[in-house]
Amino acid sequence: MAEQQQQQQITALDAPASGQSRTGRAVALARLLHYECTRLFQLYKERETFLDHTLDHGRLVSLSPNSEEPSTEEQVQLLHSALRKCLGLLQCVILKEEEEWGKLEDDYETMRDSVRFRIEGLLHTTKDLVEADGANMEVTPDHNCTEETDGALKGFDLKKWTYQVLQELIHWADHAAQTLHVLHVEREGTNET
Numbered sequence: 001m002a003e004q005q006q007q008q009q010i011t012a013l014d015a016p017a018s019g020q021s022r023t024g025r026a027v028a029l030a031r032l033l034h035y036e037c038t039r040l041f042q043l044y045k046e047r048e049t050f051l052d053h054t055l056d057h058g059r060l061v062s063l064s065p066n067s068e069e070p071s072t073e074e075q076v077q078l079l080h081s082a083l084r085k086c087l088g089l090l091q092c093v094i095l096k097e098e099e100e101w102g103k104l105e106d107d108y109e110t111m112r113d114s115v116r117f118r119i120e121g122l123l124h125t126t127k128d129l130v131e132a133d134g135a136n137m138e139v140t141p142d143h144n145c146t147e148e149t150d151g152a153l154k155g156f157d158l159k160k161w162t163y164q165v166l167q168e169l170i171h172w173a174d175h176a177a178q179t180l181h182v183l184h185v186e187r188e189g190t191n192e193t
Helices: 002-014 022-047 072-101 107-131 155-188
Strands: none
Touching: 022 107, 022 155, 072 107, 072 155, 107 155
16 A cells, blocks of 8 residues: 555656656656666565675676767667667566566566556657657667577576666666756756756
């Protein structure tokens, strides 16, 4: 019940303030996504207490810019690509967890679905922000769920991989909030969001 009340508060936070700019709404959405990714990770660690340590791993999603000093719009395009990969990874986690354990319909799964919905929303938002600059951007997930999960991820390995994916989501949601804030400041000339 407390989780439902918290979710209602989050949804209210997501509603754009009247007069808020497109970039301001994008920053607010990215910050909300970061909060929800962090909460999802906490719920996962509560569920899988034996994984309560940091696993050393490299980035699951990494991007290299075309230039040494990409413009803010180019950074948003790179961010968009990273979010597409994150969405694909999350959808793969959902698929593999449901195959392995079925639908549990608990707070973790509710938050997981909310995070997926937020990433989809942020993909549409970032597309709208930079597509006007001539970029043609997809909003579909960029991951086909085969390289990590070709039958090898079961049980404990799946749990460790899910842990890594959730950490990746937190990283990119934080990166999204920072990058979109810079875009907002550049376009709106104000630090207020």
